Amino acid sequence: MPDGPPTTADELRSEIVRRYEGLSKRLQQIARYILDQPNDVALETLAVIAQRCAVQPSTIVRFAKSFGFDGATQMQRLFRDGLLSTSAALGYSERVRQLDETTSADGAKPADLLAEFVEGNQLALEHLLETVGAADMRAAVDLIDRADTVHVMGLRRSFPVASYLAYSLLQTGKRVVFIDGIAGLAQAQVDAMTRRDLLIAVSYQPYAAETVAIVEAARARHGKVLAISDSPVSPVAKPADTVLLVRESEVRKFRSLSASMCLAQALVINFAFTASRDRPRTSRKGAAASE
Numbered sequence: 253m254p255d256g257p258p259t260t261a262d263e264l265r266s267e268i269v270r271r272y273e274g275l276s277k278r279l280q281q282i283a284r285y286i287l288d289q290p291n292d293v294a295l296e297t298l299a300v301i302a303q304r305c306a307v308q309p310s311t312i313v314r315f316a317k318s319f320g321f322d323g324a325t326q327m328q329r330l331f332r333d334g335l336l337s338t339s340a341a342l343g344y345s346e347r348v349r350q351l352d353e354t355t356s357a358d359g360a361k362p363a364d365l366l367a368e369f370v371e372g373n374q375l376a377l378e379h380l381l382e383t384v385g386a387a388d389m390r391a392a393v394d395l396i397d398r399a400d401t402v403h404v405m406g407l408r409r410s411f412p413v414a415s416y417l418a419y420s421l422l423q424t425g426k427r428v429v430f431i432d433g434i435a436g437l438a439q440a441q442v443d444a445m446t447r448r449d450l451l452i453a454v455s456y457q458p459y460a461a462e463t464v465a466i467v468e469a470a471r472a473r474h475g476k477v478l479a480i481s482d483s484p485v486s487p488v489a490k491p492a493d494t495v496l497l498v499r500e501s502e503v504r505k506f507r508s509l510s511a512s513m514c515l516a517q518a519l520v521i522n523f524a525f526t527a528s529r530d531r532p533r534t535s536r537k538g539a540a541a542s543e
Contacts, residue, residue, distance in 0.1 A: 256320055257320030257326070258330065260330060264327070264330055265286075268286060269287070272490070273490075278307050278311050279318065281306060282311065283485065284485060285304060288499070289304075293331045294332045298328075372502070373511070376498075379499055379511070380498065384498075388494065388495075388496055391493075391494040392496055393522045393523050395476055396450060397526050397527065398450075399426075400427065401428070401446075401449045401450075402427070402429070402452060403431055403442060403449060403451045403452070404421070404428060404451075404452045405432075405451065405453050405454070405463055405466050406454030406460075407460040407463055408460055410455050410463070410480075412509060413512045414454045415432075416517075417454070417516050417520065424520065424524045426527075438462055442473070443469075445470055446475065448475075451466065451470040452478045453466065453470075453477060453479050453481075454481070455479075457483070463488060464488060467492070476493050477492040478494050479495045480512065480516075481496075481498070483497070496515060496519075
């Protein structure tokens with residue numbers, strides 16, 4: 253345990269991720285909520301947070317004290333300070349709240365519903381710049397660039413994102429294996445993975461058990477893992493070398509994939525640029541060796 257409590261929200265998030273597996277089930281519920289909904293932690297009352305975490309307020313106080321705080325208020329202050337210094341985050345939180353209130357109204361016309369989905373996706377796309385930083389993108393592109401073969405997996409809601417990644421990476425000339433699980437061959441497909449390969453795993457809550465199993469199998473074979481997920485403590489994110497966090501919009505209980513597809517496209521194009529810069533150097537070296 254470090255001396256004193258974390259002094260910033262980022263420090264607290266890092267400490268939560270580090271200690272997550274050792275927390276009790278109740279404290280993990282709170283940890284997930286804090287990681288996934290930091291703006292709500294800053295703005296809501298302890299009673300509301302407890303209700304959303306499905307725990308008693310006293311459990312949140314116990315959670316805060318286990319990380320060195322005097323109480324929950326001191327912990328919440330870290331997130332409030334972060335919001336004050338990042339007006340965009342506050343705007344995102346408030347606009348999501350307003351959108352949710354709007355979408356709960358009955359009798360919306362088809363054009364109104366379209367407008368709701370458009371606005372929700374705009375918010376998610378704006379928020380993507382807050383959850384995926386320059387260092388995250390660089391690390392992800394480097395993993396793809398260094399891999400001999402890229403294995404891609406994503407099932408159910410994540411399938412469109414995974415299939416787009418596999419298709420687009422193939423167009424760049426990268427060797428790709430799309431783990432689609434057809435005929436129950438997912439495990440057999442990942443068995444060919446080596447420590448020089450990369451698995452890109454796409455999964456969102458409630459997390460496909462098959463994808464989680466393939467991530468564990470890839471790690472067992474000492475392969476690298478790039479996770480695209482909605483929480484740093486999701487079962488695909490925790491074992492990963494690099495995690496790209498996406499928080500999609502949810503309109504009338506339907507979650508979108510707009511931000512995920514945007515991220516996938518940016519990831520592939522970034523890699524394509526990197527590969528095109530490397531290719532001329534490789535060609536020149538090969539030509540010199542043959543002379």
